[in-house]
Amino acid sequence: MKVVGPEEKVKITLKVNGNVHEVEVEPRRLLVHVLRDLGYKSVRVGCDTSHCGACTVMLNGRSVKSCTVLAVEADGAEILTLEGLTKDGKLHPIQEAFTEHHALQCGYCTSGMIIQAYWLLNENANPSEEEIREGISGNLCRCTGYQNIVTAIKAAAQKMRA
Amino acid sequence: MYVGQKVRRKEDYRILTGNARYVDDIDLPNQLFLAIERSEVPHARIKRIDYSDALKLKGVKGVIVGLNLPLEGRPRNFPMAKDEILYVGQPIAAVLAEDRYLAYDALDYITVEYEELPAVVDPEEALKDEVKAVEGRSNIAYAQTYKGCDPEEALRKSDRTVEVKLEISRVAPSAMEPRGGIVEYNGNRLTVYASTQSPHYMRSFLLKAFGDRVSDIRVVMADVGGAFGSKLFPYPEEFIAVHAALTYRTSVKWANTRREDFLSTYHARGQTHNVKVGFNKDGRVNAVIDDLIIDLGAGWHGTYLADIAATLVTGPYDIPNALVNVKGVLTNKTPLDQYRGAGRPEAAFVYERYMDVIADELKMDPIEVRKRNLIRNLPYKNPLGIKYDSGNYLALLEKAEKVYRDFERRAEELRKQGRRVGAGLSFYVEQNNFGPWESAIVRLLSNGRVQVVIGAAPHGQGTATGIAQVVADELGISLDDVDVVWGDTALISNAFGTYGSRSLTLAGNAAILAARRLKENIMKLASGFMRSDVQELMYKDGKVINPKTNQVMTLREVAEKATRNLGGVWRYRAEPLLEASASFGFDNYTFPYGSHVALIEVTEEGKVRVLDYYAIDDIGVVVNPMLAEGQVHGGTIQSFGEAVLEEVIYDKNGVPLTQGFAEYAIPTAVESFNMKWEYMEEGKSDAPLPAKGIGEGATIGGPPAIIRALEKAVGKRLTRLPVRMEDLA
Numbered sequence: 054m055k056v057v058g059p060e061e062k063v064k065i066t067l068k069v070n071g072n073v074h075e076v077e078v079e080p081r082r083l084l085v086h087v088l089r090d091l092g093y094k095s096v097r098v099g100c101d102t103s104h105c106g107a108c109t110v111m112l113n114g115r116s117v118k119s120c121t122v123l124a125v126e127a128d129g130a131e132i133l134t135l136e137g138l139t140k141d142g143k144l145h146p147i148q149e150a151f152t153e154h155h156a157l158q159c160g161y162c163t164s165g166m167i168i169q170a171y172w173l174l175n176e177n178a179n180p181s182e183e184e185i186r187e188g189i190s191g192n193l194c195r196c197t198g199y200q201n202i203v204t205a206i207k208a209a210a211q212k213m214r215a
Numbered sequence: 216m217y218v219g220q221k222v223r224r225k226e227d228y229r230i231l232t233g234n235a236r237y238v239d240d241i242d243l244p245n246q247l248f249l250a251i252e253r254s255e256v257p258h259a260r261i262k263r264i265d266y267s268d269a270l271k272l273k274g275v276k277g278v279i280v281g282l283n284l285p286l287e288g289r290p291r292n293f294p295m296a297k298d299e300i301l302y303v304g305q306p307i308a309a310v311l312a313e314d315r316y317l318a319y320d321a322l323d324y325i326t327v328e329y330e331e332l333p334a335v336v337d338p339e340e341a342l343k344d345e346v347k348a349v350e351g352r353s354n355i356a357y358a359q360t361y362k363g364c365d366p367e368e369a370l371r372k373s374d375r376t377v378e379v380k381l382e383i384s385r386v387a388p389s390a391m392e393p394r395g396g397i398v399e400y401n402g403n404r405l406t407v408y409a410s411t412q413s414p415h416y417m418r419s420f421l422l423k424a425f426g427d428r429v430s431d432i433r434v435v436m437a438d439v440g441g442a443f444g445s446k447l448f449p450y451p452e453e454f455i456a457v458h459a460a461l462t463y464r465t466s467v468k469w470a471n472t473r474r475e476d477f478l479s480t481y482h483a484r485g486q487t488h489n490v491k492v493g494f495n496k497d498g499r500v501n502a503v504i505d506d507l508i509i510d511l512g513a514g515w516h517g518t519y520l521a522d523i524a525a526t527l528v529t530g531p532y533d534i535p536n537a538l539v540n541v542k543g544v545l546t547n548k549t550p551l552d553q554y555r556g557a558g559r560p561e562a563a564f565v566y567e568r569y570m571d572v573i574a575d576e577l578k579m580d581p582i583e584v585r586k587r588n589l590i591r592n593l594p595y596k597n598p599l600g601i602k603y604d605s606g607n608y609l610a611l612l613e614k615a616e617k618v619y620r621d622f623e624r625r626a627e628e629l630r631k632q633g634r635r636v637g638a639g640l641s642f643y644v645e646q647n648n649f650g651p652w653e654s655a656i657v658r659l660l661s662n663g664r665v666q667v668v669i670g671a672a673p674h675g676q677g678t679a680t681g682i683a684q685v686v687a688d689e690l691g692i693s694l695d696d697v698d699v700v701w702g703d704t705a706l707i708s709n710a711f712g713t714y715g716s717r718s719l720t721l722a723g724n725a726a727i728l729a730a731r732r733l734k735e736n737i738m739k740l741a742s743g744f745m746r747s748d749v750q751e752l753m754y755k756d757g758k759v760i761n762p763k764t765n766q767v768m769t770l771r772e773v774a775e776k777a778t779r780n781l782g783g784v785w786r787y788r789a790e791p792l793l794e795a796s797a798s799f800g801f802d803n804y805t806f807p808y809g810s811h812v813a814l815i816e817v818t819e820e821g822k823v824r825v826l827d828y829y830a831i832d833d834i835g836v837v838v839n840p841m842l843a844e845g846q847v848h849g850g851t852i853q854s855f856g857e858a859v860l861e862e863v864i865y866d867k868n869g870v871p872l873t874q875g876f877a878e879y880a881i882p883t884a885v886e887s888f889n890m891k892w893e894y895m896e897e898g899k900s901d902a903p904l905p906a907k908g909i910g911e912g913a914t915i916g917g918p919p920a921i922i923r924a925l926e927k928a929v930g931k932r933l934t935r936l937p938v939r940m941e942d943l944a
Contacts, residue, residue: 160226196441197849
C-alpha cells in the first residue's frame with residue numbers, strides 16, 4: 054500500500070478520448086475535477102451526491118459518475134467524454150437524434166445524458182421505453198421532461214442497429 | 216414561411232459536442248476561488264467571527280466578513296450577516312484561495328460565535344408578530360387589499376358558501392446548473408461572467424452598489440444551465456464576488472455546490488389561501504374572498520408574487536365580486552422569489568380547486584360548473600382590474616372536455632377492476648409578457664449574412680431559433696443566413712432579459728421592427744447603387760428589385776458593395792448603415808389560456824403513476840411547435856414534481872431538511888410520463904408577430920389537473936401542494 058502524506062501528490066495516467074495525460078493530483082481530488090482541469094468541460098457538476106449524472110463518463114467501458122470516483126482510482130483507465138463522441142466533426146447517431154427530436158434545452162445535463170445513452174445502447178441495442186427510462190434514471194434533466202430524450206434514444210437505437 | 220414550422224434548433228451543435236461554456240467552465244488567469252461560509256443556524260446574534268487560522272493556510276489570500284450593502288427588499292444584513300443571522304445558508308464570511316479545494320478547506324478554520332435567537336418558521340405564527348424574524352422589524356412586511364364590487368354582500372346573498380384552506384408549499388427551482396459567476400478584474404472596469412436571466416439588470420444592480428468604486432461593469436451571460444426564474448434577481452454572492460475582486464484586485468470565481476444552492480437559491484411559491492366562495496345552486500359563482508399569506512423568508516422582494524396570485528383569483532371565470540387580503544410575512548428561511556409561473560400557478564391552484572370543490576358540493580359535473588362560469592366575451596376586465604385580451608375559452612374547454620370524458624371512462628373501467636384511478640381537468644388563464652419592453656438590432660454583415668442581437672437572454676428555450684425564423688420570414692431569406700446572438704451588455708445597450716414568457720414575443724417583435732427599418736436602409740443604399748429612385752424599387756425575398764429595369768441586387772451584393780473599397784472615399788447616395796434597432800412592448804400583458812387533463816393511478820404501495828396526459832394551449836401564433844411543445848413537456852413534468860414529489864421542508868426549529876436531491880426529489884425519467892399536446896391559434900395579440908408565450912403555461916395548468924385526478928383516485932378532498940403520501944392512503 055502506498056502511503057501519501059499531506060499535500061503530497063500522486064502521479065496518474067488517464068487516457069481520455071484517446072489522448073494520454075500524465076497528471077499529478079492530490080489523492081482526494083475527484084475525477085470530475087481533474088477531467089475538467091484537463092479541459093474536458095463537458096463533464097459537469099450538478100450535485101455533490103451522485104444523483105444528477107451531469108458528470109457521467111465512460112470509464113473502461115462502464116458508465117460512472119465521475120464526481121464519485123477519485124482521480125487516483127482511475128489511474129491507467131480509458132475514459133470517454135462527450136468531446137470524444139464526435140468523429141471528424143460528424144455527430145454520433147445519439148447526438149444527431151438528440152437534436153432531431155429536441156431532446157435538449159439548457160444543455161447542462163446533455164453531456165452526461167448522451168454518455169449514459171451511449172452506455173445503455175452498448176448494453177442493449179434495442180431497449181424498450183421502460184428500459185430506457187430505467188437506464189437514464191440516474192441522470193436528471195430539469196428542462197425537457199424526458200419525453201423527447203426517450204424518443205431520441207429510441208430513434209438512435211434504431212439507426213445504430215440499421 | 217418558417218413561422219409555424221418545427222425547425223431544428225440552431226443552439227444545439229455546440230452543446231452536443233461539448234463546446235458549451237457555463238460559468239464554471241470559464242477560467243481566467245490569476246483567478247482566485249471564493250468559497251462562502253454559511254450560517255448553520257436559522258436565527259442568531261453574531262458575537263465574534265475569528266478567521267485568523269484560515270488566513271494561516273497556504274494558498275489562502277483573504278477573508279471577507281461583515282459586508283453590508285443596501286438593496287431594496289433585503290434586510291440590513293445583506294449580502295452577509297454582520298450582526299444577525301437570518302436563515303440557514305446565509306453568507307457570513309467568504310474565503311479567497313488559489314484553488315476550490317483550498318477555499319472550502321479554509322471554511323473549516325473560521326469560527327463564528329453567536330447567541331441563538333428563537334426562529335420564526337410557521338407563517339401563521341409569524342403573522343402574530345410576537346417573535347420577530349428579521350432585525351426586530353415587524354414580521355408583517357407587506358399588506359395589500361384587492362377588492363372588486365361587493366364580495367361580502369354577494370357572499371351573503373349566495374345560495375351556498377364553502378370555505379377551504381389551500382396550502383402551497385415552498386419549492387426549490389433546482390436548475391441543473393448551480394449558481395456561480397466570475398468577476399474579471401481590469402482595474403476600474405470589471406467584466407462579470409454570469410449565470411443569469413438578465414445581464415443588463417445585473418449590470419444595473421451591481422453598478423448601483425459599486426458605482427463609486429468602478430467606472431463600468433460589463434456583464435456577459437455564459438451558457439446558462441437552466442434558471443426557471445431563479446436567476447433573474449440579485450443574490451448575495453454576486454455582490455460578495457465583486458467586492459472581493461475590487462478589494463483584492465484580482466479575478467474571482469465562485470460556484471455553488473448543490474447543497475449551497477438548496478440553501479441559498481431563492482425558494483418559491485410558499486402561499487396559503489383561506490378561500491370562501493359564494494355560489495348558487497346552478498353552479499354560478501358570485502363571490503370569492505381569499506386571505507392570502509405569503510411566506511417571504513428573510514427578505515421582502517417576493518411580495519409581487521402574492522399580487523399576481525391575488526389579482527388572478529377569479530381566473531378564467533366571470534365572477535363579479537372578489538376580495539383578496541394579502542399578508543406577506545417574514546420568517547427565518549431562505550428568501551422567497553420567483554419560479555416558473557410566478558404567482559399564476561398559485562392562483563390557478565386556488566380557482567381550479569374551488570371549481571372542483573363546488574362541483575363536489577353540488578354533485579355537479581366539474582366541466583359543467585366551469586362552463587357555467589367561463590368568460591364568454593373577450594376582452595374582459597376581471598373584478599380586480601386585470602384585462603384579459605383575446606381568445607375563445609369555451610372552444611378550448613370543449614376540446615379538452617372530449618379528452619377528459621375519455622379519461623373518465625377509462626378511469627371508471629379501471630376502478631371497476633379495483634384500481635385507484637382518477638381523471639382531472641384544469642383550465643387556466645395566464646398573464647404573461649411581463650415588460651416593459653425588449654430590444655433588438657438587426658445587422659447585415661459584409662458577407663450578406665444577417666445577425667440579430669436580442670436583449671432577451673434565453674437559456675434553453677430555443678428563442679434564438681424562433682427569432683431567426685421570424686427574421687428570415689420578414690427579410691425573405693434563408694434561415695441558414697440568420698444568426699441570433701445575445702447575452703452581453705456590450706452587444707446591445709439596454710434590455711431586460713428572459714422571464715415571464717416574454718422573449719419570443721417581445722424580442723421577436725422588436726426584431727421584426729428592426730428588420731423593417733433595416734430594409735428601408737438597404738433600399739436607400741441600393742437606390743444609389745442601382746441609380747434608381749427609391750420609390751421605383753421593391754424588396755422581395757432578400758432582393759432589391761427595380762421592376763421597370765429588371766435590375767436586381769441581393770442583400771449580399773448590397774452588403775459587399777457597401778463594405779468594399781478599403782481606403783477609398785465616400786461615394787454613397789445614402790448612408791451605408793447596414794443595421795437598425797428597435798424596441799417593442801405592449802400597453803397591457805398578454806393572456807394565453809389552456810387546459811390540462813390527467814389520468815392517474817395511485818398504486819397499492821401509494822405510488823403515483825400517470826397513465827395518460829393531455830395539454831392544450833392557445834398562445835396565439837406558434838412560431839415553432841417543436842420548441843413550444845418542449846416547453847409544455849418540461850413544464851408539465853415540473854408541475855408533476857410540484858404536485859407530487861417536491862417540497863422544501865423546515866423542521867420546527869427552522870433547519871431545512873431538504874439540502875440535496877436525496878431529500879428533495881425532482882422527477883427522474885421513471886416517474887415522468889409521456890403526454891400529448893395540441894394548440895389553437897385563436898387568441899392572438901395585436902403585435903406584428905401575434906404570439907403570446909408558452910414558457911410557463913404548463914406549470915400553471917399542471918398542478919390542479921394532477922391534484923384533481925389524485926382526488927378522484929383516492930376519493931377524498933386534497934388541498935395541499937404537494938400531496939403527501941399520507942393523503943393518498
